[in-house]
Amino acid sequence: MIPAIPQPDPLALPAPAWLLWALLMLTFFLHLIPMNLVLGGSIVGAIARVRGRRGDRPQDAELAHLIVKAMPILISATVTLGVAALLFLQVLYGRVFFASAIVMGWWWLSVIGLLILTYYAAYLLAFREASLGTAETFLAWLVAAVAGLIALIYGNNMTMMLKPNELVARYAAGGGGVQLNLLDPTLFPRHLHMVLGAIAVSGLAVAVAGIVRRKQDAAFAQWAVRCGAFYCGLATSINIFAGLWWLAALPRDVLLQFMGHDMTAISMLLAGILLTMTGAGLLVMAATGRRPEVAVTGSAAALMAGIVMMLLTRDTVRRVSLDLAGFETVNWVAPQWGPIAIFGALLVGAVATILWMTRALATSR
Amino acid sequence: MNYPVWDIPASGLLIAFIANVHVFVSHFAVGGGLYLVLTERRARRDGDGPLLAFVRGLSRFFILLTLVFGAITGVGIWFTIGLVHPAATSSLINTFVWGWAVEWTFFAVEIAAAMVYYYGWDRLPARTHMAVGWIYVASAWLSLAAINGILTYMLTPGAWITTRGFWDGILNDTYWPALAARTFVAVGLAGLYAIWVAAWLQDPDLKAQVARDAAWRWVLPMAVAIPLSLVWYLGAAARAGVPVAEIFGARDAGVPALVSAVFGPALTTGYPVAQRAAWWVVVTAAALTALTLQLVLKRSHSYGKPMAAVLMILGLAAMGGSEWVREDLRKPWVLGQYMFVNAVRVPPSEATPQPPPDFVTRFGADRFTVDAINSSGVLKASAWVRPVPDDLLAPADYPARAEHQGRELFRSLCSACHTTDGYLAIRPLVRGKSPETLSGVIARLAAPVDAAGAAVAWNTPHVQLKTWRNRRMPPFVGTDEERQLLAAYLALLGGASPSALIPPSPSSDVGKACFEANCAACHGPEGLAPFDHKGHKPAELYEMIGRLPAINEMMPAFEGSNEQRKALSEYLVSLPRPAPKGGAK
Numbered sequence: 009m010i011p012a013i014p015q016p017d018p019l020a021l022p023a024p025a026w027l028l029w030a031l032l033m034l035t036f037f038l039h040l041i042p043m044n045l046v047l048g049g050s051i052v053g054a055i056a057r058v059r060g061r062r063g064d065r066p067q068d069a070e071l072a073h074l075i076v077k078a079m080p081i082l083i084s085a086t087v088t089l090g091v092a093a094l095l096f097l098q099v100l101y102g103r104v105f106f107a108s109a110i111v112m113g114w115w116w117l118s119v120i121g122l123l124i125l126t127y128y129a130a131y132l133l134a135f136r137e138a139s140l141g142t143a144e145t146f147l148a149w150l151v152a153a154v155a156g157l158i159a160l161i162y163g164n165n166m167t168m169m170l171k172p173n174e175l176v177a178r179y180a181a182g183g184g185g186v187q188l189n190l191l192d193p194t195l196f197p198r199h200l201h202m203v204l205g206a207i208a209v210s211g212l213a214v215a216v217a218g219i220v221r222r223k224q225d226a227a228f229a230q231w232a233v234r235c236g237a238f239y240c241g242l243a244t245s246i247n248i249f250a251g252l253w254w255l256a257a258l259p260r261d262v263l264l265q266f267m268g269h270d271m272t273a274i275s276m277l278l279a280g281i282l283l284t285m286t287g288a289g290l291l292v293m294a295a296t297g298r299r300p301e302v303a304v305t306g307s308a309a310a311l312m313a314g315i316v317m318m319l320l321t322r323d324t325v326r327r328v329s330l331d332l333a334g335f336e337t338v339n340w341v342a343p344q345w346g347p348i349a350i351f352g353a354l355l356v357g358a359v360a361t362i363l364w365m366t367r368a369l370a371t372s373r
Numbered sequence: 374m375n376y377p378v379w380d381i382p383a384s385g386l387l388i389a390f391i392a393n394v395h396v397f398v399s400h401f402a403v404g405g406g407l408y409l410v411l412t413e414r415r416a417r418r419d420g421d422g423p424l425l426a427f428v429r430g431l432s433r434f435f436i437l438l439t440l441v442f443g444a445i446t447g448v449g450i451w452f453t454i455g456l457v458h459p460a461a462t463s464s465l466i467n468t469f470v471w472g473w474a475v476e477w478t479f480f481a482v483e484i485a486a487a488m489v490y491y492y493g494w495d496r497l498p499a500r501t502h503m504a505v506g507w508i509y510v511a512s513a514w515l516s517l518a519a520i521n522g523i524l525t526y527m528l529t530p531g532a533w534i535t536t537r538g539f540w541d542g543i544l545n546d547t548y549w550p551a552l553a554a555r556t557f558v559a560v561g562l563a564g565l566y567a568i569w570v571a572a573w574l575q576d577p578d579l580k581a582q583v584a585r586d587a588a589w590r591w592v593l594p595m596a597v598a599i600p601l602s603l604v605w606y607l608g609a610a611a612r613a614g615v616p617v618a619e620i621f622g623a624r625d626a627g628v629p630a631l632v633s634a635v636f637g638p639a640l641t642t643g644y645p646v647a648q649r650a651a652w653w654v655v656v657t658a659a660a661l662t663a664l665t666l667q668l669v670l671k672r673s674h675s676y677g678k679p680m681a682a683v684l685m686i687l688g689l690a691a692m693g694g695s696e697w698v699r700e701d702l703r704k705p706w707v708l709g710q711y712m713f714v715n716a717v718r719v720p721p722s723e724a725t726p727q728p729p730p731d732f733v734t735r736f737g738a739d740r741f742t743v744d745a746i747n748s749s750g751v752l753k754a755s756a757w758v759r760p761v762p763d764d765l766l767a768p769a770d771y772p773a774r775a776e777h778q779g780r781e782l783f784r785s786l787c788s789a790c791h792t793t794d795g796y797l798a799i800r801p802l803v804r805g806k807s808p809e810t811l812s813g814v815i816a817r818l819a820a821p822v823d824a825a826g827a828a829v830a831w832n833t834p835h836v837q838l839k840t841w842r843n844r845r846m847p848p849f850v851g852t853d854e855e856r857q858l859l860a861a862y863l864a865l866l867g868g869a870s871p872s873a874l875i876p877p878s879p880s881s882d883v884g885k886a887c888f889e890a891n892c893a894a895c896h897g898p899e900g901l902a903p904f905d906h907k908g909h910k911p912a913e914l915y916e917m918i919g920r921l922p923a924i925n926e927m928m929p930a931f932e933g934s935n936e937q938r939k940a941l942s943e944y945l946v947s948l949p950r951p952a953p954k955g956g957a958k
Binding site: 010011012014015016017018019020021022023028031081084087088089091092094095096098099102103106107109110111113116117119120123124127128131175176179180182183184185336338339340342344346347348350351354355357358361362365366368369372 | 375376377378379380381387391437440441442444445446448449451452453455456459460462463464466467468470471472473474475477478479480481482484485486488489492493496497498501505508537539540718721726728729731732735736737739740741753754755756757759784
């Protein structure tokens with residue numbers, strides 16, 4: 009019997025697995041923030057645009073305008089940070105990732121075309137917003153729909169790669185690369201959970217935008233905090249059920265890890281739930297309280313910490329699923345410390361340079 | 374084999390398509406940044422408002438093209454190579470993850486700087502704006518320099534073959550010439566794009582100013598620098614063991630010989646695709662240079678969008694052709710001297726770092742080297758090969774079984790390059806050939822040799838290839854039975870009747886069997902040179918068979934026994950003489 013999981017390359021891992029894992033988690037977390045703002049923000053922005061077109065809701069129109077201006081930058085940040093996460097994912101899990109991507113080859117490759125489409129649509133909105141007429145609403149929804157579709161395609165690959173033993177039969181049925189993982193019971197609750205989470209994070213971002221502009225436009229600031237709290241609170245409330253649906257849809261052996269077999273996994277999941285609910289609650293308090301900036305800051309901290317916990321929970325699902333499928337980490341390591349050190353130094357330099365440039369832009373109005 | 378094969382025709386063309394449009398934009402992303410900063414500096418220094426406005430407009434076009442199309446198609450190449458060459462991509466990532474990580478830091482700064490540069494036109498002081506522009510230029514070029522190491526490694530891996538060292542792979546023999554060539558291409562493309570954008574200008578004087586500057590300072594100097602750097606590159610590649618002369622069918626790797634081969638009569642040896650691609654590069658680059666000269670000397674005020682579009686198309690064609698030649702120089706390797714295009718590896722040499730025992734215990738010995746697959750067979754090494762249906766196992770079902778298993782072997786071993794009827798179609802190549810003939814050809818597609826051409830083992834460091842008619846094919850890997858199954862499948866594609874396929878067995882006619890296996894591919898009735906004994910006696914032919922390479926260097930030495938040689942010479946005189954050219958007369 010030939011193992012379904014491809015054999016590792018006869019090459020040493022170029023860094024300790026823990027370092028690659030840590031960088032995967034870090035870059036994926038950094039990717040998640042703009043990605044959530046693109047996915048959730050495009051939905052919030054499209055709704056605001058529809059409401060703002062009525063004429064009697066200038067704050068909605070202003071919010072739609074802000075989101076449209078930010079969207080190309082957010083897409084750029086999503087792609088740039090996503091590239092790094094994908095790189096480290098491929099080092100650690102390339103054997104199942106590539107096999108899964110091939111089975112859904114055309115879908116996977118379509119991400120590139122969809123990204124170009126949504127990116128140009130976002131730029132068209134940003135540059136020609138005033139002159140587009142009714143097309144602006146269409147484009148706003150197009151960006152949201154395509155972002156959601158890309159997320160679904162990613163979800164397909166990320167769930168299909170967890171079942172390497174099914175891939176051989178799938179491939180035998182057709183190797184043309186047109187299959188998806190639509191019958192996986194975790195796919196849609198997972199997707200719903202991600203989209204709702206993105207809306208909640210975007211709600212937080214709307215509130216933060218209000219706080220940042222509170223000195224220039226107090227009325228908008230107050231409205232934006234309320235609007236953000238509404239989106240964040242509503243999405244988080246529904247997400248409790250979506251999360252439970254996802255949990256219940258997990259394979260039994262994976263689910264058991266969260267039901268008493270693995271205390272770390274349970275702790276991370278519970279901490280994630282508590283932190284995100286705290287974050288949403290603080291944002292709702294900010295909408296009614298006297299010092300909204302304090303509550304919004306607390307909400308942001310709680311939601312970011314909640315995202316970290318959820319990210320680690322998601323990683324646990326992947327690790328346990330692959331363990332059960334027989335996936336083993338490569339145990340031949342020859343760290344390339346010289347290039348690792350150069351990367352570390354350049355990373356610090358890149359962050360400093362980007363901060364200097366963005367600060368120069370922000371302070372030179 | 375270790376991974377599923379994405380079952381689409383000509384998957385390599387998909388990479389070529391995405392890569393060609395990407396490099397045409399990504400090199401502009403490098404040179405264009407330099408053009409923006411230097412032209413902005415000049416416009417500010419000279420107080421040239423119209424020129425400054427042009428640079429500003431160009432910067433908008435620049436970010437829309439490079440940040441969106443350029444950046445995303447770059448990710449697209451990565452997606453595509455993972456789908457088409459997963460084993461090679463995995464090897465590259467394992468070896469150079471830190472190279473890519475370093476490149477990513479430059480890429481992140483490049484993207485941020487481009488955005489700040491564009492959004493900063495009205496908000497940043499001129500000095501800061503220029504500084505951001507220079508940050509962009511530096512990060513974009515460094516990103517190119519990092520990726521160039523990985524790209525050139527794929528052709529000339531250098532000492533990495535034995536050391537597996539990161540720097541040995543990155544700073545390989547063709548690193549510097551390729552970096553020079555790519556830098557010059559980036560600069561030339563910047564001028565070309567400036568001419569293109571200037572074609573939209575309403576002010577004829579400004580248009581002429583931009584076009585002349587772009588042509589004289591950016592495009593035309595590179596028309597000299599790029600060919601020189603490519604000569605340096607080809608020489609470095611040849612010295613590193615890439616059979617440049619053989620691929621182009623030239624006497625040697627010198628420029629006169631290469632040009633003569635590329636523009637000479639059609640060749641029957643070497644790699645025709647590379648020869649045609651090189652012809653294409655020279656012709657389109659010459660046309661591009663001539664048209665740029667004409668534009669700048671006679672039509673700088675009046676040239677329009679059509680002329681600018683033709684220049685851009687010529688630039689894309691020349692660049693695409695160059696990348697195609699680079700890819701073809703590497704064939705049949707996907708990673709030079711390490712992995713063939715069909716993901717089969719050469720075994721590591723004794724000097725190469727070996728996996729520790731606990732790795733082998735956990736994952737087993739490497740199943741995908743030439744030697745391992747020759748021993749186990751393809752069909753037993755790969756989980757992705759569709760098994761033979763039970764109802765095809767009876768001896769009477771051999772034709773159907775051969776078709777099924779042959780197709781699986783074709784998919785695993787050949788489909789990385791060949792399609793059935795489309796690009797590099799296999800059907801015309803096998804038309805009318807018998808399974809025995811095809812089996813003989815397949816057996817000698819490639820053999821390992823050293824730099825002097827002497828036969829060596831596959832695990833010899835920096836192994837070279839002696840390929841059938843210098844066609845740059847990988848060796849067949851698999852068992853003898855699998856070779857015969859593949860040959861039977863190809864014979865079916867070529868029009869053989871299924872009823873004519875019988876399981877191979879030792880032939881009673883030794884001479885005929887030797888002819889089919891060793892000679893018929895070229896000297897059969899449908900071959901390039903149908904055999905004519907010209908009245909020679911068996912003893913004379915026996916003697917000639919003993920010195921085939923001396924008679925024609927394209928003929929391999931006969932490797933059979935003396936009895937087989939004698940039987941072959943007797944069979945040869947029994948063959949009817951071919952009709953003279955021109956008909957029955």
